[in-house]
Amino acid sequence: xxxxxxxxxxxxxxxxxxxxxxxxxxxxxxxxxxxxxxxxxxxxxxxxxxxxxxxxxxxxxxxxxxxxxxxxxxxxxxxxxxxxxxxxxxxxxxxxxxxxxxxxxxxxxxxxxxxxxxxxxxxxxxxxxxxxxxxxxxxxxxxxxxxxxxxxxxxxxxxxxxxxxxxxxxxxxxxxxxxxxxxxxxxxxxxxxxxxxxxxxxxxxxxxxxxxxxxxxxxxxxxxxxxxxxxxxxxxxxxxxxxxxxxxxxxxxxxxxxxxxxxxxxxxxxxxxxxxxxxxxxxxxxxxxxxxxxxxxxxxxxxxxxxxxxxxxxxxxxxxxxxxxxxxxxxxxxxxxxxxxxxxxxxxxxxxxxxxxxxxxxxxxxxxxxxxxxxxxxxxxxxxxxxxxxxxxxxxxxxxxxxxxxxxxxxxxxxxxxxxxxxxxxxxx
Numbered sequence: 001x002x003x004x005x006x007x008x009x010x011x012x013x014x015x016x017x018x019x020x021x022x023x024x025x026x027x028x029x030x031x032x033x034x035x036x037x038x039x040x041x042x043x044x045x046x047x048x049x050x051x052x053x054x055x056x057x058x059x060x061x062x063x064x065x066x067x068x069x070x071x072x073x074x075x076x077x078x079x080x081x082x083x084x085x086x087x088x089x090x091x092x093x094x095x096x097x098x099x100x101x102x103x104x105x106x107x108x109x110x111x112x113x114x115x116x117x118x119x120x121x122x123x124x125x126x127x128x129x130x131x132x133x134x135x136x137x138x139x140x141x142x143x144x145x146x147x148x149x150x151x152x153x154x155x156x157x158x159x160x161x162x163x164x165x166x167x168x169x170x171x172x173x174x175x176x177x178x179x180x181x182x183x184x185x186x187x188x189x190x191x192x193x194x195x196x197x198x199x200x201x202x203x204x205x206x207x208x209x210x211x212x213x214x215x216x217x218x219x220x221x222x223x224x225x226x227x228x229x230x231x232x233x234x235x236x237x238x239x240x241x242x243x244x245x246x247x248x249x250x251x252x253x254x255x256x257x258x259x260x261x262x263x264x265x266x267x268x269x270x271x272x273x274x275x276x277x278x279x280x281x282x283x284x285x286x287x288x289x290x291x292x293x294x295x296x297x298x299x300x301x302x303x304x305x306x307x308x309x310x311x312x313x314x315x316x317x318x319x320x321x322x323x324x325x326x327x328x329x330x331x332x333x334x335x336x337x338x339x340x341x342x343x344x345x346x347x348x349x350x351x352x353x354x355x356x357x358x359x360x361x362x363x364x365x366x367x368x369x370x371x372x373x374x375x376x377x378x379x380x381x382x383x384x385x386x387x388x389x390x391x392x393x394x395x396x397x398x399x400x401x402x403x404x405x406x407x408x409x410x411x412x413x414x415x416x417x418x419x420x421x422x423x424x425x426x427x428x429x
Contacts, residue, residue: 003075059073231411233395235393256322272347282404299329
């Protein structure tokens with residue numbers, strides 16, 4: 001038999017919803033056949049069979065939420081792969097248990113196998129003379145969090161302490177004392193709404209779905225860990241609006257309509273190429289200078305936000321950007337994007353002008369070095385050549401990762417962007 005496992009459809013995916021089965025018990029499938037649909041925190045994607053055979057068993061029903069990656073979800077007939085144990089199988093094969101214990105045994109001092117830092121065996125602490133089994137990742141996380149492994153109960157195979165056990169304890173777990181007299185740190189207490197003065201029964205609680213959890217986690221991490229600062233500039237867009245009207249008149253016969261945001265994406269990409277220091281990402285090993293301007297655009301969808309990407313935007317015409325952005329936005333709202341269509345990117349644009357928002361500052365979309373927030377174009381009094389006049393002005397704010405984009409770099413980027421927005425011919429030269 002061959003087990004079909006819950007696939008990891010993105011590098012950050014840990015669980016998903018098994019939305020729909022396209023097969024049933026008794027069906028015969030071939031490699032490449034679509035067998036199921038999986039909902040992640042960002043999109044709904046089809047799962048293809050990688051083996052051929054008869055569907056012997058459906059292990060996870062359609063509609064099941066919180067299915068962990070690599071969990072067996074179905075079984076096919078086959079003669080070359082042994083089935084994985086079910087999650088509720090309480091009895092492990094003796095041979096496998098023995099092998100697992102052997103793999104946990106500390107390496108002899110005279111044996112130095114070639115291993116990567118992430119997988120290297122570590123000496124294990126003991127509890128009452130017995131070895132404590134824990135994965136290398138769990139040991140590292142416990143050490144960083146100051147947790148005492150001896151106080152934890154493992155939920156992995158054979159009682160092994162795994163990553164989830166460390167995360168479930170968090171700051172409230174048993175801390176490894178720096179000295180016998182050092183008191184354990186008090187866990188951070190989260191007050192309920194009632195404790196904060198909101199009466200019980202005065203609100204409805206909407207459970208968090210996978211997307212909202214992912215957004216909360218990513219934005220909290222970014223706002224907390226990335227040293228950021230905003231730069232704001234006003235752009236006169238009367239010239240852009242006139243150019244847009246002429247472009248749309250020429251493209252009307254083809255059914256193409258270019259938006260102000262399409263101009264913004266094009267100008268952003270060209271400015272990133274003109275100021276390559278702004279088209280960069282911070283890594284512990286150094287600053288990654290990106291070869292292309294892959295501009296992500298924020299799209300609001302039911303339950304959250306997603307940022308599909310216009311790849312190599314600096315090489316594309318306004319017509320191409322318009323068509324691609326509309327297609328990506330539609331499929332984003334339908335949750336039909338592929339992971340490579342919304343993961344990555346070197347820069348982001350978030351536009352709330354259509355909602356009448358005058359100006360705002362966005363949170364950086366890691367690992368990108370900057371994100372630009374675009375407000376509404378509105379008529380404002382301005383001074384031109386010493387005379388009071390009226391112009392259509394759009395305010396943009398660039399939020400910069402200070403580890404990558406210094407103030408001077410961000411300012412030069414905005415200068416180039418402003419020039420292209422105010423005189424659109426320059427971005428076409």
